[in-house]
Amino acid sequence: MNDDIKNVLAQRKESERKKRINQILSAARKLFLKKGYEQTTIRDICRESRLSNGAVFFYFKSKAEIYAHIYEECLRKLVDFINTQYSRNMSSKKRIETGLRTYVRFYQEHTQEMNILDISYQTLSISEQIISRFDQLIIEAFKPLHDAVGDYLEEQGLSKKFDPLELSILLVTSIDGLIYNHRQQFFKSILKDTPLSLERMVGTQIDIFLQALK
Numbered sequence: 001m002n003d004d005i006k007n008v009l010a011q012r013k014e015s016e017r018k019k020r021i022n023q024i025l026s027a028a029r030k031l032f033l034k035k036g037y038e039q040t041t042i043r044d045i046c047r048e049s050r051l052s053n054g055a056v057f058f059y060f061k062s063k064a065e066i067y068a069h070i071y072e073e074c075l076r077k078l079v080d081f082i083n084t085q086y087s088r089n090m091s092s093k094k095r096i097e098t099g100l101r102t103y104v105r106f107y108q109e110h111t112q113e114m115n116i117l118d119i120s121y122q123t124l125s126i127s128e129q130i131i132s133r134f135d136q137l138i139i140e141a142f143k144p145l146h147d148a149v150g151d152y153l154e155e156q157g158l159s160k161k162f163d164p165l166e167l168s169i170l171l172v173t174s175i176d177g178l179i180y181n182h183r184q185q186f187f188k189s190i191l192k193d194t195p196l197s198l199e200r201m202v203g204t205q206i207d208i209f210l211q212a213l214k
Contacts, residue, residue, distance in 0.1 A: 021059050023049045028066045033112055037067060037119050064124040068134075071121055074113040075134060079141045081106050086144050092155060095148035097206055100175050104202050107179050142168065158213055167209075174205055 027048035031040040042063055046053050060066045085102045086095060107114050121134045149171070150164035181187060182198050 017059075020051065020055065023051060024056055024059060024066065025070055028063075029070050029112075029116070032067065032070070033115055037063075062125065064126050067119065067124060068121065068126045068130050070116055071119070072130075072134065072137070074110075074116045075137045075141070077110065077113055078106055078117070079137055081110070082141055082144060092148050092151035093210065095144065096152060096171075096210075099145035099148060100171065100202060100206060101199070103172070103175060104179065104198060108198075142172070145172065152210075153213070156213060162213070171205075171209060174209075175202060178202060178205065 024045060028040070028045045031044050031048055035044070040063065042053065042056060045063070045066065046056050049056065060069070082099065082102050085098055090098065121131060146164060146168045149168045150159070153159045153162055153164055153167075178198060178201050
């Protein structure tokens, strides 16, 4: 068998491998969003992807590993989305506002990805290596805001009074709370006659934070 034929066969094999992996991931993603992670079984994924149990397990060791692959895709999309919005030419205040508003935009424009990210990877039976990779991506997504808060504290002469890491986490978790309440529509009946959008509430939260540091 000459090299050209070997290359063609290798390319076909790789194409088939990618096709099957995509079949599995597409089926699993659909089921996770529809039924939830816990309620989805490997049998469900096999049925939805139209592949045998053996074929699915050939590419993935477990349901958790399938979910981890999908989770990483969503997390990388979040990191890329955040990084494209930043510029080091922005003031520290503008970078804080941009970071938080970008996170909210991701929630609004990428609902499926946010639903996937709702499952904590710390609770899945996946390797420490994968968990470490996810931890690094979380840090990467968080770093622009952390840096901006640190710079802002320096400019305001408050770096010795406040911990930028602590403040950054408080900011993110407060915005997470707004997003969670928005998703659950807890205050829908209360706010039905009030022009309070998620964006406006986020803006108010940012203003409160910056005013408190003056």
